Amino acid sequence: MLWIIVIVIVLAIIAAGSYIGFYNSIVRTHNWxxxxxxxxxxxxxxxxDLIPNLVETVKGYAKHEQxxxxxxxxxxxxxxxxxxxxxEQTMAASNQLSDSLKGIFALSESYPDLKAxxxxxxxxxxxSNTENKLAYSRQLYNSSAVNxxxxxxxxxxxxxxxxxxxxKINYLxxxxxxxxxxxxxxxx
Amino acid sequence: xxxQQIAQxxxxxxxxxxxxxxxxxxxxxxxxxxxxxxSLLGIVLAAIVAAIYITxxxxxxxxxxxxxxxxxxxxxxxxxxxxxxxVEDMAMVARVPMPRVFIVTDSSPNAFATGNDPKHAAxxxxxxxxxxxxxxxxxxxxxxxxxxxxxxxxxxxxxxxxLTAAISLLVNIGMRSFWWGGGRRRSRNxxxxxxxxxxxxxGSIVVVILAPIAASLVQMALSRNREYxxxxxxxxxxxxxxxxxxxxxxxxxxxxxxQADSASAALYIADPFKEKRSLTHxxxxxxxxxxxxxxxxxx
Numbered sequence: 502m503l504w505i506i507v508i509v510i511v512l513a514i515i516a517a518g519s520y521i522g523f524y525n526s527i528v529r530t531h532n533w534x535x536x537x538x539x540x541x542x543x544x545x546x547x548x549x550d551l552i553p554n555l556v557e558t559v560k561g562y563a564k565h566e567q568x569x570x571x572x573x574x575x576x577x578x579x580x581x582x583x584x585x586x587x588x589e590q591t592m593a594a595s596n597q598l599s600d601s602l603k604g605i606f607a608l609s610e611s612y613p614d615l616k617a618x619x620x621x622x623x624x625x626x627x628x629s630n631t632e633n634k635l636a637y638s639r640q641l642y643n644s645s646a647v648n649x650x651x652x653x654x655x656x657x658x659x660x661x662x663x664x665x666x667x668x669k670i671n672y673l674x675x676x677x678x679x680x681x682x683x684x685x686x687x688x689x
Numbered sequence: 690x691x692x693q694q695i696a697q698x699x700x701x702x703x704x705x706x707x708x709x710x711x712x713x714x715x716x717x718x719x720x721x722x723x724x725x726x727x728s729l730l731g732i733v734l735a736a737i738v739a740a741i742y743i744t745x746x747x748x749x750x751x752x753x754x755x756x757x758x759x760x761x762x763x764x765x766x767x768x769x770x771x772x773x774x775x776v777e778d779m780a781m782v783a784r785v786p787m788p789r790v791f792i793v794t795d796s797s798p799n800a801f802a803t804g805n806d807p808k809h810a811a812x813x814x815x816x817x818x819x820x821x822x823x824x825x826x827x828x829x830x831x832x833x834x835x836x837x838x839x840x841x842x843x844x845x846x847x848x849x850x851x852l853t854a855a856i857s858l859l860v861n862i863g864m865r866s867f868w869w870g871g872g873r874r875r876s877r878n879x880x881x882x883x884x885x886x887x888x889x890x891x892g893s894i895v896v897v898i899l900a901p902i903a904a905s906l907v908q909m910a911l912s913r914n915r916e917y918x919x920x921x922x923x924x925x926x927x928x929x930x931x932x933x934x935x936x937x938x939x940x941x942x943x944x945x946x947x948q949a950d951s952a953s954a955a956l957y958i959a960d961p962f963k964e965k966r967s968l969t970h971x972x973x974x975x976x977x978x979x980x981x982x983x984x985x986x987x988x
């Protein structure tokens with residue numbers, strides 16, 4: 502009789518232990534995606550801070566490109582109004598901003614003086630750096646989300662997850678025209 | 690697929706490291722037997738020498754390797770903004786801390802990573818690499834180096850370097866004491882000894898002569914395997930095989946480095962000396978570039 506009780510207790514401890522262990526691993530993978538998102542957030546803020554400087558620098562050289570500049574400013578302000586919690590909408594606005602920024606990147610080709618401007622060169626490196634970091638942190642976010650989703654959708658996660666209200670994380674879409682963010686290189 | 694490859698690689702590595710260590714002890718025994726008439730003394734000596742070398746290398750591998758290769762540290766983003774940013778990017782996707790960044794002044798394009806673990810790691814690139822590569826290619830190369838860091842290849846390379854150095858020191862000690870009389874004392878004793886002892890003695894000397902070759906063979910095999918894995922991991926990070934492929938092509942078509950340290954040759958992304966594969970594949974630290982490109986194209 503005593504033996505049965507001991508065996509039951511041991512089994513209960515093992516079950517509880519593995520339950521806690523699995524719960525913790527779900528939380529851990531969820532935190533990875535949060536961390537990846539905060540990386541994205543940092544880059545979005547950084548880019549929004551850089552854009553006014555960029556516009557100021559370009560204005561003096563490219564007077565006839567008012568449209569391109571206002572477009573970038575509009576997109577930037579638009580991005581700032583998107584609620585931060587909405588990841589998909591934020592990224593959609595960010596992708597639009599990336600697109601209109603490419604317009605400014607292209608300007609340097611038609612304005613040699615602008616291209617030669619040292620401050621513009623620095624801003625370009627800074628901006629392409631944030632664009633690349635955005636692309637990479639999005640990649641990190643998505644791969645973390647895959648890990649997390651796999652965990653909660655397969656056994657035994659599919660039993661544990663609903664109990665603690667873990668829900669699927671949606672992936673961030675990459676811009677349709679290319680798999681990666683603009684890979685601009687100004688140093689060749 | 691890649692994770693299986695990493696796991697398989699780790700298993701294989703421990704096997705190789707174990708045989709490396711056995712090799713060291715056998716050499717110690719041979720040196721001891723041939724030159725000090727005691728294989729036990731040799732084994733103890735070998736273990737002590739190896740322990741000292743490993744401790745020193747593991748404690749300060751970055752300092753030692755960077756010193757050997759005349760690298761200077763980049764401490765500020767402003768010095769090499771593009772390089773710094775790319776290292777940041779790759780470290781971020783690989784989820785390793787930002788490594789220290791070093792520059793080697795050499796017009797031949799090359800790069801290497803070293804350190805003991807991802808928290809104490811460093812990458813170095815040559816000035817030639819920076820001059821020759823565009824952003825995507827640099828990303829491929831840095832991704833390769835960061836993969837070495839993430840896969841703990843840097844620690845293995847460090848330990849392998851330490852063991853190779855320990856073996857060559859042991860052989861040196863043995864040879865020296867042979868010239869300074871240890872061997873002669875031994876041969877006097879042999880007059881009354883039996884022929885078995887002589888055979889053992891000759892065997893020991895052969896082991897001592899072949900030891901450094903065996904050590905570098907193991908080190909090279911270790912390194913060759915890991916290059917493919919780092920190439921594949923780099924593409925996993927950048928999602929862009931073309932960058933690494935064109936980078937490897939450019940590296941393959943360029944001149945060898947002027948002053949690379951031969952002990953750390955295995956650390957570089959491509960053989961810094963570009964020796965012709967005149968002997969066999971066994972004697973190269975890196976797989977042929979064409980073969981690496983071929984594998985990347987079929988990922």
